[in-house]
Amino acid sequence: MSSVRTLRAGILGAVLLALTACGAGQSAAPVAAPSASSTTSSSQSPTTSSPVPSASAEPSSPSAAPPAVEPPASDTAAPAAEPPSDLAAPPTGPVLPAAAPTALSVPAIGISSPLIELGRNADGTVEVPSLDDPDSKPGWYRNSPAPGTLGPAIILGHVDSREFGPGVFYSLQNMKAGDSIEVSRADGTVAEFVVDEVESVQKSEFPTLEVYGNLDHSGLRLITCGGEFDPDARSYESNIIVFASLAGSRSA
Amino acid sequence: MIRKLLAVVGASGCALGMAMIAPASANAADSWSFQTALNPIVANKVSGTGASWITVTGTTAEVKIQVNGLLNGSPHAQHIHIDAQGQCPTAPQQHNGLPSITVADGAPFYGTIGTSLTNDGDTSPAAALAVTQYPTAGSYTYARTIQVDPSVVANLQKGTAVLVVHGIDYNGNGSYDNVLGASELDASLPAEATDPALCGKYEPMQMAAVPDGAADTGGGSTAISGTGSQTGIAIGAAGLLAVAGAATISARRRRSEQD
Numbered sequence: 001m002s003s004v005r006t007l008r009a010g011i012l013g014a015v016l017l018a019l020t021a022c023g024a025g026q027s028a029a030p031v032a033a034p035s036a037s038s039t040t041s042s043s044q045s046p047t048t049s050s051p052v053p054s055a056s057a058e059p060s061s062p063s064a065a066p067p068a069v070e071p072p073a074s075d076t077a078a079p080a081a082e083p084p085s086d087l088a089a090p091p092t093g094p095v096l097p098a099a100a101p102t103a104l105s106v107p108a109i110g111i112s113s114p115l116i117e118l119g120r121n122a123d124g125t126v127e128v129p130s131l132d133d134p135d136s137k138p139g140w141y142r143n144s145p146a147p148g149t150l151g152p153a154i155i156l157g158h159v160d161s162r163e164f165g166p167g168v169f170y171s172l173q174n175m176k177a178g179d180s181i182e183v184s185r186a187d188g189t190v191a192e193f194v195v196d197e198v199e200s201v202q203k204s205e206f207p208t209l210e211v212y213g214n215l216d217h218s219g220l221r222l223i224t225c226g227g228e229f230d231p232d233a234r235s236y237e238s239n240i241i242v243f244a245s246l247a248g249s250r251s252a
Numbered sequence: 253m254i255r256k257l258l259a260v261v262g263a264s265g266c267a268l269g270m271a272m273i274a275p276a277s278a279n280a281a282d283s284w285s286f287q288t289a290l291n292p293i294v295a296n297k298v299s300g301t302g303a304s305w306i307t308v309t310g311t312t313a314e315v316k317i318q319v320n321g322l323l324n325g326s327p328h329a330q331h332i333h334i335d336a337q338g339q340c341p342t343a344p345q346q347h348n349g350l351p352s353i354t355v356a357d358g359a360p361f362y363g364t365i366g367t368s369l370t371n372d373g374d375t376s377p378a379a380a381l382a383v384t385q386y387p388t389a390g391s392y393t394y395a396r397t398i399q400v401d402p403s404v405v406a407n408l409q410k411g412t413a414v415l416v417v418h419g420i421d422y423n424g425n426g427s428y429d430n431v432l433g434a435s436e437l438d439a440s441l442p443a444e445a446t447d448p449a450l451c452g453k454y455e456p457m458q459m460a461a462v463p464d465g466a467a468d469t470g471g472g473s474t475a476i477s478g479t480g481s482q483t484g485i486a487i488g489a490a491g492l493l494a495v496a497g498a499a500t501i502s503a504r505r506r507r508s509e510q511d
Binding site: 120126144156157160161162163166214228234236 | 283287303305307314316397455457458459460461462463464465466467468469470471472473474475
């Protein structure tokens, strides 16, 4: 009994630290200076091999391959000016036309919530939902592709609030490969994603291109915080990231 | 929504600060991003790698570069090259009797310098060889927000902007020397100091504006640690109980997963 309690206490401590994610304000993000900042640091930065799918595809290769799916309907996030030069490789999975996401459902961890929209803060960091709302909603980062279109759609939610306990993504780290994620969209369709993997990463080594880089399919990333909470910075030291791919769609 | 956020920030007097007060400056309509994988110039006996991404808003460019595995302790000039084929060179020429690729050899492929990615100060082509202004580590991360010439933006959009990181150690002796002769750009420099080491063409990103760094997706109210209370994070007694309960459940669940 006592050993159980001890064990639980130990786990409790560990889990409390490990489960919750990110903090307010001065995050661990090293580059917070707003304007002409320059930081150059020596580090064993992660070998970020870019996930550019067509890196090896020379202009000659996409010959007679029929466009299996309709091309990435230029959604709100696509640079309107010029078509992608070499990114002509057809998507490897289903791709939906652009439509704004309206709600998120993650049965495995009991999430069913409307979505808000998030932008980018003046310092370049991603806007997050309110940390002081006990009923804080997850949000779609509007500068990312709409869920269901080609590329990495980004949805962020809090692991906890400042004062009100667990947030909507409190249990995100319990997700597993194969779990389903559904995003309802303004066009009346539901984009059905399947989880590929769940990662916990140090914020100081945030794998930018792995999370935000180009994809050859329609992807989704759910992001929250994890790791230890730094009370001085009021920030968690890690991010929990769920990587998922579009498997199909249906009418709502 | 914004008003609510502001009210909350004001009430809590808390650290979200500037970030929340000026939310969402960039949006899909006025920003776009580009990424590249940096590959080694193999002919120059480079084995390093890297990656870069840029978010452009108008002519403001937020440049991020990650480099690994170059010669340590020696300056690595880095430039965005423009106005050519948007390609990286692969075919070596003979220099000092050795097959290698100089900046001039690469120019027909990646073009002339559009931007010098210095640590400080001038970023124009004039700073191309300001060797004291570039990173000197073998592995580094570079982040700088600069103004770029409209032609650089145009080349990024056209797919003809190429990032080149310079500085090689052809003979593997740990420093720049004249094994390949003098630099064709500046005879006072060894060719090893200016020959291209890593190269990558920028591609448009599906993401309009890449966020800077990690996401601040937690407030800490479930992070009960010994230090939490010292810093005066306000957690009501009721909240504490609720949080403790939830955490215990999670602990059990986690344990059962491990078992």
